[in-house]
Amino acid sequence: MEDKLRGKVIVLGNNIDTDQIYPGRFLELVNPEEVGSHCLAGVDENIAKNFRKGDVIVAGTNFGCGSSREHAPISLLNMGASCVIADSFARIFFRNSINLGLPLIVCKGISSRLNDGDEIEVSIKEGTVTLVSSGEVLNGEKIGEYAMKILNAGGIKPLFRAKMKEQQ
Amino acid sequence: MHAIEKILAKNSGKNVVKTGEIVTAKIDFAEVNDLYLQTIYSFREMNGKKVWDKERLAFVFDHYAPAPTIKSAQIHKEMREFANENDLTYHFDINAGVCHQVMPEAGLIYPGAIVVATDSHTTTHGAFGAMGTGVGATDMATIMISGELWFRVPEIIEIRIDGTPKEGVMPKDVVLYLMGKIKADGAVYKAIDFTGSYIEQLDVPGRMVLCNMAVEMGAKTAYMQPNQKVLDYVNKRAVRPFEVQCTDDDFVYSECHKFDISDLTPQVAVPHSVDNVFSVDEVERIKVNQCFIGTCTGGRTEDIKAAADILRGKKISDNIRLIVIPASTEVMMECMKNGYLQDCINAGAAISTPGCGPCLSAHEGVLAPGEVCVTASNRNFPGRMGSNKSKVFLASPATVAATALTGYLTNPCNLKQEELWKIN
Numbered sequence: 001m002e003d004k005l006r007g008k009v010i011v012l013g014n015n016i017d018t019d020q021i022y023p024g025r026f027l028e029l030v031n032p033e034e035v036g037s038h039c040l041a042g043v044d045e046n047i048a049k050n051f052r053k054g055d056v057i058v059a060g061t062n063f064g065c066g067s068s069r070e071h072a073p074i075s076l077l078n079m080g081a082s083c084v085i086a087d088s089f090a091r092i093f094f095r096n097s098i099n100l101g102l103p104l105i106v107c108k109g110i111s112s113r114l115n116d117g118d119e120i121e122v123s124i125k126e127g128t129v130t131l132v133s134s135g136e137v138l139n140g141e142k143i144g145e146y147a148m149k150i151l152n153a154g155g156i157k158p159l160f161r162a163k164m165k166e167q168q
Numbered sequence: 169m170h171a172i173e174k175i176l177a178k179n180s181g182k183n184v185v186k187t188g189e190i191v192t193a194k195i196d197f198a199e200v201n202d203l204y205l206q207t208i209y210s211f212r213e214m215n216g217k218k219v220w221d222k223e224r225l226a227f228v229f230d231h232y233a234p235a236p237t238i239k240s241a242q243i244h245k246e247m248r249e250f251a252n253e254n255d256l257t258y259h260f261d262i263n264a265g266v267c268h269q270v271m272p273e274a275g276l277i278y279p280g281a282i283v284v285a286t287d288s289h290t291t292t293h294g295a296f297g298a299m300g301t302g303v304g305a306t307d308m309a310t311i312m313i314s315g316e317l318w319f320r321v322p323e324i325i326e327i328r329i330d331g332t333p334k335e336g337v338m339p340k341d342v343v344l345y346l347m348g349k350i351k352a353d354g355a356v357y358k359a360i361d362f363t364g365s366y367i368e369q370l371d372v373p374g375r376m377v378l379c380n381m382a383v384e385m386g387a388k389t390a391y392m393q394p395n396q397k398v399l400d401y402v403n404k405r406a407v408r409p410f411e412v413q414c415t416d417d418d419f420v421y422s423e424c425h426k427f428d429i430s431d432l433t434p435q436v437a438v439p440h441s442v443d444n445v446f447s448v449d450e451v452e453r454i455k456v457n458q459c460f461i462g463t464c465t466g467g468r469t470e471d472i473k474a475a476a477d478i479l480r481g482k483k484i485s486d487n488i489r490l491i492v493i494p495a496s497t498e499v500m501m502e503c504m505k506n507g508y509l510q511d512c513i514n515a516g517a518a519i520s521t522p523g524c525g526p527c528l529s530a531h532e533g534v535l536a537p538g539e540v541c542v543t544a545s546n547r548n549f550p551g552r553m554g555s556n557k558s559k560v561f562l563a564s565p566a567t568v569a570a571t572a573l574t575g576y577l578t579n580p581c582n583l584k585q586e587e588l589w590k591i592n
Contacts (some may be wrong), residue, residue, distance in 0.1 A: 068304050
C-alpha cells in the first residue's frame, strides 16, 4: 500500500449510514464498476458520476453506521476513493473496509476543518492530514498494528491465504 | 470478569482477557443471509474448499424471500448449490423467516455461545446470554474456512432499566427512548449489558427487541443475564449443551446509564435518524401512507397480537395501507392459530411471506417519493424503505396499528382509553 496519498476532498456530515453509502435497491448488483457507480447515491446521485479516482471522502462522526453490507466499502473502492477520513467510524464498516484494503483514518474534528474541493496529502502510516494550500498538519489517530498489517498485505484475503498455506 | 469476557476467554482458550486485547475465538454458530452471495466468492478467493463444520453454519433466505427479481433468484440459486455441496445441516430457504427469529427457534442460539452473522442486528442474541455480533462478507468467509474470528475485547457499558411500564407501552418504546438518550454513536465499539428490574422480569421477545436495537447505538454486542424465561425457552430447543456465564461481583463497567421507565409514554423516532426520538404525543399530526409491522425487531407473535388487539373489529383508514409480515413461519402459524392474522386481514391488512424485505427496500412495500411510513422495524435512514424523498417513522407495533386506524401518527394509549377518534 502507498503510504502517501494526495487528492481533493468531498465533505459529508455525521451518521452517514450504509444505506446512504450504498442504498438497498442496488444490493443485487455484483459487477464492481456498476456497484461503484451508485456509491453515495443515498446522499447525492451525482457524487459517483463526478468522482475523480484518488479523491478522498471526509465525514463527521459515526461514518458507516447501520448495516453490515460489504457493498458500502466495495462501492467506495470501485468509485476510486483512496481513503476515508472521519471524526469516527462505525464498527462493522471499519472492519469491512480494512479487510478489503480501504484505509480509514480517524481524525477528530476533520469534517469542520475542510471544504469540498480542498486538496490534502495523507500519510496512512502516520495518520496525518496536510492541507496543501496552507501546509497545516492535522494529526489523526494512527491505524492499529493489526489493521495496518491487513492493509499492508492488500486486505485480509491475501493475508489469510498466506496463513492457511503456512498451516498446511 | 464480565460474562461477555468469560465467553470470549473460553472460546479463545484463555483464562483471562482484558479490554483492548485482540483474541482469536472459536465461533459456535455462523449465519449468512441472502444479501451475501459475496461470502461464497470470498470463500473461494481464499482457497476455501469445504466449510469448517457443516453443523455450525446456516444460510437463511430472508431479505429476498421469495425472490422478487431474476438477479435475486440467481443469488438464491448459487447459495442453495453451495449449501448442498457442503451438505449444510441447517439451511433455511424462502419458507422460514427472518434469521434472528429463525435461529433461536431452531435451538441454535443458547447462553454462552458466540454467534456471528452477516447482519448487523446479530446483537439480538444477547437476549439469550449469547455473544452475538455482525460482520461483513470477508470476515464471514474466513469463519467459513477456519471456524474462528479475531475480536478486540470491548469496553462494557451498563444500561440499567428499572420500573414497570404502563399498559400500551411496549419494549420497542423503551428501546426507542434509550436510543434518544444514548444516541446513534453512543456505544460504538462497546458492548452493552442491559440490567435492572425491568430486564430481570422481561420475557424473551421483549429482550430480543432491546438487544436488536443495541447496534443502532453502535454497539458491537449486547448482553442480558439469562432469566428463567430464557432458560425455559432454550432448554426446550437448544441443539447442544450450554453453560451460562455470570459476571463477577467485582466487575467495574466503563460507563453506567440509569433509567426508570415507569412514566414512559409511546415513543417515535422521526426522520431521518434512529436517535431523533420524541413521545408520540409531542409530534405534530402527520399524515401517513403506509404502516408496516414486521422484521427482526417488530414481527414476533407478541407484536402481531398487540396490533390485532387494536385492530380487532375495526377497519384501517381509507387512505392507508397496512403490511403485516410475521418474522417466521412458526410466528405465522401461532398468529393464525390464535386468530391474530385474521383480525389484521379483516381490518384491511396485507399479509406477506415471513421475511424482512420492506425494512431495507429489498422486497415488498417500497415507498414512492413523498410517501410517509410508520414502521415497527428498526431504521429510518434516508431512503431506507425506498425513495430518498420518502419519510420513515419508527414506533411500536401498537403505535403502528393505531396509526393504521386513524391515518395519522397515533398514540395507542389515547386510542384505547379515550376513543379520541371514533373509528367505524
